[in-house]
Amino acid sequence: MSATVAQPIKPWRVNFKQAWPEIAGAIFAVVLTYAIVSATPLKGKLGFFVTLIFVATIVAAGISWLRRDRKAAFNSVSTVLVYIAGLFVIVPLASILYEIVRRGIAGLSWGMFTTDMAVTASDAPLSEGGILHAVVGSLYVVLIATIVSVPIGLLTSLYLTEIKGKAASTIRFFVQAMSGIPSIVAGLFIYAIWMIALGNQYSAFTGAMALAILMIPTVARTSEEVLKLVPGDLREAGLALGGTQWRTVAMIILPAAQSGLITSVILGIARVAGETAPLLLTMGGADALNLNPFSGYSSAIPFYVWKNFSMGTELSIQRAWSGVLVLMIIVLIFFSITRLLSNKKGRF
Amino acid sequence: MNTAARTLPPKRVITTKPRFSDKVFRAVVTSGGFSSLVILGLISIFLLINGLNTFKSEGFKFITGFEWYGPQLDAGLPAQYGIGAMLYGTIVIGLIALFFGFPIAVGAALFLSYYAPEWLKKPMVLVVDVMAAIPSIVFGLWGYFILMPHAEYWAKLIHKYLGFIPIFDMPAPAFSRSPFIAGLVLAIMILPIITSISREIFAQTPLDRIQAAYALGATKWSMIKSVVFPYGRGGVIGGAMLGLGRAIGETVAVYTVLNIVYDINIEVLLSAGGSVASMIVNKFGEASPEEVKALMAAGFVLFLVTLFINFLADLIINRTARKG
């Protein structure tokens, strides 16, 4: 056995010998930026980053040009810029999540989930009052919006995938356009039709109708994507077994797409749970718990945040941040459920 | 095939008598499918009939006018409703948002598609998706309390060094709640949608063209410039327009970080701007029934503008996506 055994190598991997100019360049860029920032009024983290962009670009271009040619210099510059763009997507999210937790945690307590603001002023100490009314209101609004919009959204997606009528492409187009309606317009519309024309009052139900308008296109579009993934030969197999279209859809298509359809519903919920603008026009914004979703002023978490932020006192802003923290936790829980469901591989 | 002229039999008309249950099923599903059309129709009808009086009494001034006040009884002046300044402000903050958001979003999409190491791709996509799920009120609060102090400082720097350019000029030292800051917040808010659409379009770039470019000795950048961009241009532009549509319709986030003033100022760093959507929320609370109708008219204009932008965007994206 004297023959040498071939060792797997990856000669295309960048090793230190090739990469040292880049590494040195990166260090040099950071040091230079630091020097520039401390010598000029470009202070702060943002200042550092913006300066770093320019410095890093110039340094990268310089190194590549010296080592190779102009083409390589362009390549290096674009690489640096693209990496920075990637960084710019992460930084705001990290900052948002960090600040929400940092500022919201102070006002967070179990007590806040058991009381409302009926007898508490916004700038009362945080130990008093709570968001029970807003949580209940949000629950109502989201639940009713789901009940109203899911059947419509699902039927729309079934029309697009199962019936494939003559109007399918038109409807697909309009559903896409509908998903871009500003939320304030949905609020105005419900105000016009439900309150002005039909004479109803502010209530959780009214708010839910506005949210339903925003939720329908989300549910319809994601469900359509899901139903499109169900293999066509399952449909044919159902029909070939003597099933009617209705029974084939009900017994085979919908069960096969089940987890995806649930995902689309939850995605719709995540989309509307944090909506604020339409609720400002339709819910009245109560401070007390209102258990009747069909009449009387109600609140919701985004409304609560808005109201307390608008007060502008130190303690009310504290309350607003706690509300935001609760809202974000709820939205992220829904979001994680959709991830878990869609990561579970479909059974087709 | 054409050796002998034969007459083919006529195509049979295949008639099926669907079962009753299928008839019901098809009727229900079809009516459900048309409901979104109906809703869109109802939206335009109801906003239009509510706003009709305003459109009539204000005429074209509704679009061009700068004034917005109810009837001033003591001065004997009739009401004036004009959203010109707000429309201008909406366009300004939309463009600022695109100016900052678009390059970053496309860069991020390129990063995700061609630069990011494999282990980073999934978490990055998650980051983008989470960002899309953040409620606008959260962006509003974050923009007001965290971004604004930074942005103000930068606004001052820009004014100090670039103040000779008219749009960076400053008539009064009021740097907070400016169109510049609102645009920055919107830029972050529209990042996810432009990024994810661009990424989808980039992912459809034919692999053989990419490999052909590399085989001709292209660097990554020249490959992107010569293959990816020409292929995905339409889709990326469509994504940018969808982002613009979002920015134009955004309400509470803009309202929290923008000082709404009924005037046209070209100085984007000044604490005075406008946005149709935010103006509606701003005025709605204390509006008289008549003013509410004027707000409906404003909502109708906003609806038409966003619908138009979205239509155009979808058209462009669909055409790019189909090009294959």
Add this chain to the structure above:
Amino acid sequence: MSTIKGVEKMSQPNPVNSLASVAASRPQHVDSKHVAGTGLEARNIHAWFGDKHVIDDVTLDFYPGTVTALIGPSGCGKSTFIRILNRMHEFIPTAAMAGEVLLEGTDIYKSGTDVTKIRLGIGMVFQKPNPFPSMTIKENVLSGLKLAQLKVANQSELLESCLIRAGLWNEVKDRLDEYGGALSGGQQQRLCIARSLAVSPQVLLMDEPCSALDPGSTLRIEETIRELSASMTIVIVTHNMQQAARVSDRTGFFLSDGGPGRLIECSTTSEIFSNPKDKRTEDYVTGRFG
């Protein structure tokens, strides 16, 4: 399957004879006593997709108790033809047809026909095994009953008999409550056959049922087909001439010369492989083209 074909071609200088011997060595049995139904007759079938004429004037009888194989190169309209036989053709929006398909002497395209009843009488097995993903093995087999709202006195008996006839019983009898997707490809296809049998069709159409399977599973399915053929009418579309020779009693050869597909000739399988009347059939079965 092409490798097998290649091997055979190299070792056997005269493939016509080899396939013919395969066809001839099969037990010929037409035992009409236990056969369900009276077969299926296709009369002057034409088919179009939009303006494209894809099948030209095909008349073909399928006899009870017989396996009829439809062979021919891709794009010759065999799959379209078999889909016309149980009205699956009309699912393609641009599709049109002319001619008649007679089941027990009645045209299945006659206006006012209840399509779902037709498809109950004429079952179909597809190219790719497609057990319903949301159902267990048991539910899959009995799904046709639910879909067509049929009542059966003894479901477990039906379940067992269908699985036995499909040759799957011994492999799955202890795991009837598992999901169909857990089975191997060949088992899944036999599950699909069992599923079709549960509604007791007179005719079973099979559209390249083995093209997605490995050779072992293919042989197993062919065995099943042979066993089933005693009691029903079977039509099988196949790319694979060896398969046609192994399982079928009769073979129809389809060909398209760039225009619509035509039936070149149809005869007993041994005749097609040993003594084809048409030059083009001979060229095809000897592997000179296609």
